Amino acid sequence: MELEVRHLRVLCAIADTGSLHRAARELGMAQPSLSTQLRRIENTLGAPLFLRARTGCRPTPLGLAVLSRARPLVAEFAALVTETRAAAARAAGGFQLRLGATASRAIPGWLGRLRGRVPPVEPSLQMSVSANSLLAMVAEGRLDMAFVHEVEGTPLRVPPGLRARVLVEREPQFVTLAADHPAASRRQVRLADLAGERWMVDSTVDGEWDALCRVLRAAGLEAQMLHGDYLTAYSLAATGEVVTVSQPTAHPRPDLAIRPLEGDPIGVRLLLAARTETELDEVYPELEESYWAVAREAPAYLEWLGRAAPSA
Structure with a gap:
């Protein structure tokens, strides 16, 4: 061998x-x-x-x-692959981009804006629940860049040589519960209002399970934790079976209430990582525009931003 x-x-x-x-x-x-x-x-x-x-x-x-x-050696080979592919794409009159991302409602708008550029960018997309996995793929040259979130209290393993640009320094994570849940009538939900509830979290997402456990322990709550993907979690939350954590940009649904947690105890940092600053410059404006477009479509987040603006 x-x-x-x-x-x-x-x-x-x-x-x-x-x-x-x-x-x-x-x-x-x-x-x-x-x-x-x-x-x-x-x-x-x-x-x-x-x-x-x-x-x-x-x-x-x-x-x-x-x-x-x-x-x-791994870093040099990744750089060689990245630079060769970019040169070949430009020589052929196009610009192809291999993107990785954790879940975000900003992604469709980001892809659409890149394709609408002159000259157009043709992006491919690889989704993963693991931000660390995506960052490793960028470092190895298997992806050109990755848009990921870093859960507070669980730093990402950013490989040497990568450049990162922060989109949002601290995005609060909201709670999603049934629309008829007693706590849904509040503008902000206290963790104490959710005592005795079962929480469903995707434990394969880097850092999320640990973050919620820390927050619940700090609040003195002994909650039952269930593992499940977020599509299942939202479906069960709508029937009152569980409550779950959600991004503040989550799309409103009539059977669900998406509310800030009082004190914003759970937060994430959103960042875009690539091998060079030039690569970041090429696509960051479209990502930023896409993110704030979906933020404006989320009533609870828009209200939260309005309250946070004076102290920002």
Whole structure:
């Protein structure tokens, strides 16, 4: 077996995440396949590169030496791929852009505005619940840029060499509950009003489960936490089965109430990441315009922005 750049990416992902499970998720692989690949790499080099434990993986001295050489090679190859593709697209008279994103209502408008430019940009889109996975793909040259959110209290692992531009420094996360829930009559919902409620959160979204647990503990609440995707969570919230966290730009529905939480205890930072400032300059204005367009369509968020404006 000869080592290739993809094998070096595997080693970097394991070191960065400290876990075979998390590394497999970032790389879009099954964990058994990743474990097999790591064993083959170690057999090729003749010694273990990571110490495995129940708490995760950490590099051996040899692993640290290999990683010190692997990281710049991975970064250089990613830059080569990115620059070559961009040059080829421009030579062909077009501009193709590989975008990654976590969920946001700003994305359709962003794509539409890019396609409407002169000359047009033709974007492709890869969605993921893992912001860290998308950032790793940008660093590796598999994506040109990623629009992601960073949950407060859980910093993202931004790979070396990436440039990030903050769209919103702190976007408050709202609560979504049934339209006939007693707390829905309030302009702001207190966590105490939701005592005894079941919360449904997508635990695969980087940081969200932990953030909500911290906030509920700080409020002295022992809430039942359920895992589920947000489409399911909204459907169950409409019937009163659960309450859930939502972005403030969420589209209003007659069977749901989207309300700020008193004190705004949960927040996220929205940012766009790319390899160069030039790439950010090329698409950031369309993203910013798209985000604030959907913000103006969300009554609860618009009202919240109006209250926050004097102290901003």
